[in-house]
């Protein structure tokens with residue numbers, strides 16, 4: 681399935697953005713910098729979320745068991761929630777409040793994203809090894 685390498689590549693790009701966000705959190709960022717990274721993450725995430733959910737539908741139609749599909753999709757919505765919260769604080773332009781949001785929602789988002797993508801990749805690798813035609 682030609683979508684798998686694309687999805688994995690997007691994971692790498694998202695991971696890089698998460699590292700950049702983590703560095704920002706640790707270095708007392710300006711609102712402008714946070715806004716820039718969040719926009720980048722949001723754009724990347726919208727593309728990835730759509731592609732991945734379409735791929736999940738395709739896998740299911742192909743008869744591939746997807747025990748984690750509901751959880752993966754619920755987590756996608758959860759990420760959007762954290763992202764929206766962070767964006768709200770970026771728009772409020774209060775640096776101190778934004779820093780608190782980054783320490784809570786920001787770190788939570790980073791952690792959940794990493795675990796989510798790691799689990800998805802275990803699933804992707806399983807699919808690849810089961811059927812090379814996919």
Ligand SMILES: [Fe+2]
Nearest residue numbers: 732752756800
């Ligand atoms: Fe996902």
Ligand SMILES: [Fe+2]
Nearest residue numbers: 691732797800
């Ligand atoms: Fe993913």
